[in-house]
Amino acid sequence: MRTLIALAAITVISGCTAAMQEDRPPDYTAPSKLVSCAADLPQQWQDELARNQTEAGSHERITIVGADENGDKTLVRTKRNRTTELVLRDHGQRQQVMAVQDQEQISGVEFDGRWVTFSTTVDETSTTYAWDARNDGAPVQIGRNGAVVHNGKAAWSDGKSVHVYDLAKKKDKVVGQGTAPAFFGDTVVWLQNGKLVSETALPEPLNKVRPSGNVASDGRTLVWTEGEDSLHGWRTDWTQPRELAEIKPVPRTEGIMAPRVSGDFVSWRSESGYVTDIRTGATMHTTEGAYLLEVHGGTLTRAGGQVAASAPLTSLTPLPDC
Secondary structure (H helix, E strand, C coil), rough: CCCCCCCCCCHHHHHHHHHHHHCCCCEECCCCCCCEEEEECHHHHHHHHHEEEEECCCCCCEEEEEECHHHEEEEEEECCCCCCEEEEEEEEEEEEEEEEECCCEEEEEEECCCCEEEEEEECCCCEEEEEEECCCCCCCCCCCCCCECCCEEEEEECEEEEEEEEECEEEEEEEECCEEEEEEEEEEEEEEEEEEEEECCHHHCCCCCCCCCCCCEECCEEEEECCCCCCEEECCCCCCCEEEEEEEECCCCCCCCCEEEECEEEEEEEEEEEEEEEECCCEECCEEECCCEECCEEEEECCCCCCCEEEHHHHHHCCCCC
């Protein structure tokens, strides 16, 4: 099965969360909310990230917001003065995807190796675009909310209906009613009345799960939140879903949000950043709240602050067993 990069339910809220993180002072220390197994940030991870990093100037911020499955191509968002620019970097070459001005934001970036989907937000109104890296033309509007993308197709929800957009044919199709679509293999799954549904029959272990609003997949692994405090996942070779991480119910101001999965790692947020190793059950918490560690494609990225960095997931040692 071809690996894909898909994050469901990208909303204006996640964009606001990122903005709040970037506004924090560099010496901010975020308290951990973990109830499940905790691990420190390995020095080996820090060393791998340091091998490929870019330091921004005093009046700009550089963030890696997307990558292909090999990490050879990266999407970089740069904020400089009143301009925000999204750029594809490919082996030293640079292609501008879009630039926006003033208060307009670029968020929800996804990449399947050819197609880029992303959203711009002005005055809480979100518009979603697709861009073809092969043709290097202008981005094309495909919806009003954030999309996930896989193998030339984008899926998004307007809050009621789930759409699948064929990017090459420029054709939109409504596949059902619900929210938070994600590609699991070549199948689209989504939430409807607190359950996972699909155009095709779901695997039996998924019929009883009760996601609460956040769903993500890389094709092999499906992850979701249950309630606001626990993260769960399932793979086709598992007999049952598993709880991957849990946070304290109180005190907190934000539950588990914006999960991203790639290979054996899941990154997610709850006021600050966390990375869970599916193999060992351990979760690493970034105490420096001014930046996040996230997985994009086959890459771990450092986002926020004055330094942008990335490392191949295959180069990272597992987090310790619990």
